Amino acid sequence: MPALKISDLHVSFGSTEILRGISLDVEPGETLGVLGESGCGKSLTGLAAMRLLPPGGTITQGTIELQGKQLTKISESQMRRIRGGEIAMVFQDPFTCLNPMMRIGDQIAEAIDLHQRVGSKRAKTKAIEQLESVRVPAPESAARKFPHQLSGGQRQRVMIAMAFSCHPKVLIADEPTTALDVTLQAQILALLKELQSQEGTAVILISHDVGVIAGVADRIAVFYAGKVIETGSAGQIIKSPAHPYTQGLLASMPGESAKLYSIPGQPPRFTELPIGCSFAPRCKFQFEKCELEPGLIAANNTLAACWLQEGTNA
Amino acid sequence: MPEAVLEVNDAVVEFHVPGGVIRAVDGVSFQLNVGETLAIVGESGCGKTTLAKAILGLEPLKSGSIVLRGEPVSQNLKGLAERVGMVWQDPYASLDPRWRIKRAIEEPLRIHHRKNVDERLEELTNEVGLDSSLHNRFPHQLSGGQRQRVAIARALALRPPIVLCDEPTAALDLSIRAQILNLLKEIQAKHQVSFLYISHDLTTVRFIADRTIVMYLGRIVEAGETKQLFANPRHPYTRALIDSVPTLEKIGVMPKVLPGEIPDPRLRITGCRFRSRCSNRIEKCVTVDPPPTSEDSRVYFCHNPAAKRA
Numbered sequence: 376m377p378a379l380k381i382s383d384l385h386v387s388f389g390s391t392e393i394l395r396g397i398s399l400d401v402e403p404g405e406t407l408g409v410l411g412e413s414g415c416g417k418s419l420t421g422l423a424a425m426r427l428l429p430p431g432g433t434i435t436q437g438t439i440e441l442q443g444k445q446l447t448k449i450s451e452s453q454m455r456r457i458r459g460g461e462i463a464m465v466f467q468d469p470f471t472c473l474n475p476m477m478r479i480g481d482q483i484a485e486a487i488d489l490h491q492r493v494g495s496k497r498a499k500t501k502a503i504e505q506l507e508s509v510r511v512p513a514p515e516s517a518a519r520k521f522p523h524q525l526s527g528g529q530r531q532r533v534m535i536a537m538a539f540s541c542h543p544k545v546l547i548a549d550e551p552t553t554a555l556d557v558t559l560q561a562q563i564l565a566l567l568k569e570l571q572s573q574e575g576t577a578v579i580l581i582s583h584d585v586g587v588i589a590g591v592a593d594r595i596a597v598f599y600a601g602k603v604i605e606t607g608s609a610g611q612i613i614k615s616p617a618h619p620y621t622q623g624l625l626a627s628m629p630g631e632s633a634k635l636y637s638i639p640g641q642p643p644r645f646t647e648l649p650i651g652c653s654f655a656p657r658c659k660f661q662f663e664k665c666e667l668e669p670g671l672i673a674a675n676n677t678l679a680a681c682w683l684q685e686g687t688n689a
Numbered sequence: 690m691p692e693a694v695l696e697v698n699d700a701v702v703e704f705h706v707p708g709g710v711i712r713a714v715d716g717v718s719f720q721l722n723v724g725e726t727l728a729i730v731g732e733s734g735c736g737k738t739t740l741a742k743a744i745l746g747l748e749p750l751k752s753g754s755i756v757l758r759g760e761p762v763s764q765n766l767k768g769l770a771e772r773v774g775m776v777w778q779d780p781y782a783s784l785d786p787r788w789r790i791k792r793a794i795e796e797p798l799r800i801h802h803r804k805n806v807d808e809r810l811e812e813l814t815n816e817v818g819l820d821s822s823l824h825n826r827f828p829h830q831l832s833g834g835q836r837q838r839v840a841i842a843r844a845l846a847l848r849p850p851i852v853l854c855d856e857p858t859a860a861l862d863l864s865i866r867a868q869i870l871n872l873l874k875e876i877q878a879k880h881q882v883s884f885l886y887i888s889h890d891l892t893t894v895r896f897i898a899d900r901t902i903v904m905y906l907g908r909i910v911e912a913g914e915t916k917q918l919f920a921n922p923r924h925p926y927t928r929a930l931i932d933s934v935p936t937l938e939k940i941g942v943m944p945k946v947l948p949g950e951i952p953d954p955r956l957r958i959t960g961c962r963f964r965s966r967c968s969n970r971i972e973k974c975v976t977v978d979p980p981p982t983s984e985d986s987r988v989y990f991c992h993n994p995a996a997k998r999a
Contacts, residue, residue: 412862556732561933561944586935590943610940627867629896637867641832
């Protein structure tokens, strides 16, 4: 059974639909990479799964199942017991996520006590253990520090310590290394992998960095304009992408050639989505059928929302 | 000899902070040649942005000199805009939100009393691939890529011989980043402008820079032709940086980890500054500051360099 299963999720802000039928799932111990550019709905999907949609956003259709539990149906007070416990999230910028007025150790202990009811004293010891497990140097003195007294890399370690403190079944990591240098990025990714394999956590890693996703993910879902337009194993998506958008995205990675490929135009606005395939106006393979919206079609090695795939596997 | 537009000689920039003095830039020397792109890479806190500010005359030098086309920067700050253009990381922050695009691009021309402003405006917008119908828009009405094009047009307005780019693509998506990088290359080919390209994104640097300088704790640790440097890094830090970059060739392979972080810059470290994180450390590194070693077109500062790659 998948640890988290999102089916046909639709999220709207007023009359504008942003997520237009997202389906994805992740197994225990597995890493699903969610790849896409700004505004494609990848972060919103993470927030929806945490039931943390920004004001005005509502789930209009679809289900979110956490280990068989329907998250869309439960009350906010029930959700509060699950959020940070069974399902946790790590964000891009640890500085804005930590309380600047509260000592690191107290922040982690608060989460532990809230979910595990171990009492504040025991929670504090556990918080220090947790800091040790993410290899923050001198964990006892670090626990007494405030967020601004730590470096960016240390702060992200604290966020990860906090996220793993309640042994979540599912961890959503939204661009966890985007604000960091490459060297720290490698450290944090390695740490995430290590904790994941110890705990058997299902991880959804949201990133716009194809390289990061290629290194870490087992499977990949590519997002475009609020839809999953291609999904498959990491190797297949990177080596033989079927959707023209995925192909374009991979080709725009700087390599040996003197000129980079760049996808013409820009992603559409959600208020003026083209009829049919939303990538069609930027696609060099566009043909009549693209006026109809394609669903995911089995391509050679992946599933791609593109009419070109029709018949390739017949 | 290639002609230098910018010469930095033994530049030192210091900051007084509680608990001591930080030498953010500690004896850096290099030259930028006409029509080339020189990248400066390193982790946050290595001094690359401070160096850029010193080149713009925004940070005073403690010692050393920065000479721009034969003239020290500190002596002619007013005319600096005509000599160095600037493209920042976030065009949303660097453009005035209340100014229309036209006004933002025209401003440097007006301040410097240039003639034929309208013509030049057309020329610039064409050059950066913007439609002139956007002239009356405000920054928030443009996409991230378009805003960065506006910032580039503004930087080029006075035809400066040097454009300083500080992480110009860091805030952009992959497909837009490719457009901007291509644009920078086109502009360079056309105008022979020199780019000083400051970035921590090695993938981008590898694509755009002719030569690369690697900095660590205020010092240059290795410098040379980009191709050579990436193919065969000799300084252990350069190697660690390159190995920690995730690439598409490594599917399911995690990037290599360089342990530790940049040490507190207030500590005056004797010997090699990288030694606390270095796997090639030998005894000498503790006491003796590594001298420069030249090899082919590159120079590195290390007592015990990484083995050459085949």
